[in-house]
Amino acid sequence: MTERSGLRRKIWVAFILQAAAISFAAVLGVYGASAVLKHVLIQRALQEEAVHFWDRRVADPQAEVPDTYNMTGYLVQSGHVAVLPAQLRRLDPGFHSLPRAQGGSLVLVEDRGDQRLYLLFKQEQVDSLAFWFGMAPLALVLAVVYVIAWSTYRASKRAVSPVIWLASQVQQWDPDHPDVDAIKPENLPGDVEGEALALASSLHEFGSRIGSFVERERNFTRDASHELRTPLTVIRVASDMMSGDEGLSPLSRRSLGRIQNAGRDMEALIESFLILAREGDTGLPDEDFPVSDVVRDEIEKVRPLLSGKEIELEHVQEADFELHAPSRVLSVLLGNLLRNACHYTDHGKVLVTVKRGSIEVRDTGVGMSREELAKVFEPFYRGGDRRKDGQGIGLSIVRRLSERYGWPVVIESEPGHGTTATIRFPAAS
Structure with a gap:
């Protein structure tokens, strides 16, 4: 068993694929959370800020539009857009996302009577929120996933090491002379226990039986080679001597011919069987x-x-x-x-x-x-x-x-x- 196709490598590949799949799922999750943060939470915040402003405006007609570190507001009369920054002048009521070249802000445009309100949430703040509420937890989650995956791999590697060791021992066996002493229970490493110990014991018993079968088959082949050929040689020699007897009747000669033919066929069969008896080794x-x-x-x-x-x-x-x-x-x-x-x-x-x-x-x-x-x-x-x-x-x-x-x-x-x-x-x- 080579390392390239071994069980240990397959486990390593499985954990790599598992970690990659979890990482991919986590990245998709953070990307979705960022989209929710950007397109749901911030939109909701802008809407609530607009409602709050209009309420303040009713109570105090001189109330100022929001102007904070995160948000900037503009209030103009409908149609009087000249006082606005150029990137806001063509925006219709609703939500808009400005390109980064134009500030990259999220914009809410809302009309109330003859007035139009523009609220801008700075893109830098959106990215900062996305990082702290998305990328930072993602990095922490991935680090935890990788540590757990590595720890699990190490534990799995230790668990399968006895099986891999047994496989390497069995792979080195010579079919004709299997060395089963290496996997005797008393010769096993200390980490071979449980199911691996039961497997080792079964393999030891199986290998011992194979050794006995091989030895028995070798003895049979050796004995059959001698014991079966000897009587056939006697039959062949005796029949050849009888064939020289001029006094044999035609019927006896025909019978003798059949004996000789059957003897030759039997010699050929025995030769064939002895060759085929040893799988992979004709002797x-x-x-x-x-x-x-x-x-x-x-x-x-x-x-x-x-x-x-x-x-x-x-x-x-x-x-x-x-x-x-x-x-x-x-x-x-x-x-x-x-x-x-x-x-x-x-x-x-x-x-x-x-x-x-x-x-x-x-x-x-x-x-x-x-x-x-x-x-x-x-x-x-x-x-x-x-x-x-x-x-x-x-x-x-x-x-x-x-x-x-x-x-x-x-x-x-x-x-x-x-x-x-x-x-x-x-x-x-």
């Missing part, structure tokens, strides 16, 4: 080998399957190339395709062509329909003539091996016109 060393050598060996192995059939097994070498992989894997993969071709071909030809970056196995057998071709890689599915010998898992093994090693296999077929299987090797193309 076979990688090596650089020429593909043509494996092709020739597998062709010779399947020739006995064509005994008694009018079939020509032909090998065409258009190119040769090397692979870096266990050679036995290619032997198993190609052997399954060749046995399939031989089983389902009664006359004609089985042609193996080695091209640059590919191996093609073409036969003139019974072929398959489109529906059969769609299911050809399913385990235990047998297309074409189901009376033929076979277990129906050869192509399933081919698919699994091809996917593991990145050697795609493409099969094309047409009923009555045979089948073509092509193994491609992208790295060698």
Whole structure:
């Protein structure tokens, strides 16, 4: 787990976004409060000041218009605007906001009889009020929000640190030899407690079980490799010796041939299963080998399957190339395709062509329909003539091996016109 995509970074990003969202909301709130202060409270103050002035004017016709630090007033006869500052002369009754170039004041113009009252509230005072009643509280609120967010982040970081530590330990495990001692309860850091401690205990138990399973599977693979091959070797040697007996009847020879074919198929199946038994590790060393050598060996192995059939097994070498992989894997993969071709071909030809970056196995057998071709890689599915010998898992093994090693296999077929299987090797193309 990298820091870039880790849990700690995600928490940090979440708190940053949260703080940004709160800041944005606070700024909008202060901006709205400033608008209320400017367009509601001050307008209300100007209206009340105007009412108060007109009341004083009724009581004392000589009452002066307001002239204070915050407010300036003018009272003129309607139509006599020459005595007013230039920026006020064209204003109609109502509220107005002057640009800053013209003083930036908020202005109330009100008529009473033949007199017109102008009240100006200075913009500087509006800005000062907006600052002290808006920006100052905003700065204080944001400071509190940031302190709380940082404190919460630190607390969250401490809370998830045991989980992150556990994840790093598990990430370092070797699938074949998981080191579970590091997360034993007695080896855990002091801050691992509660749910993290329960998780660590579960992971320790799980890792221990994985280790046991891996060891059991390794022992089975080793024992099966020896114990299953030994009796098959005895059967193969004994059947080969029996085939040299000239006194065998035709029926016995046919039965012996079936025994030999079944033994070869069983050897190939055991080899395939042992390779597939270890996920990600075949137990076979990688090596650089020429593909043509494996092709020739597998062709010779399947020739006995064509005994008694009018079939020509032909090998065409258009190119040769090397692979870096266990050679036995290619032997198993190609052997399954060749046995399939031989089983389902009664006359004609089985042609193996080695091209640059590919191996093609073409036969003139019974072929398959489109529906059969769609299911050809399913385990235990047998297309074409189901009376033929076979277990129906050869192509399933081919698919699994091809996917593991990145050697795609493409099969094309047409009923009555045979089948073509092509193994491609992208790295060698």
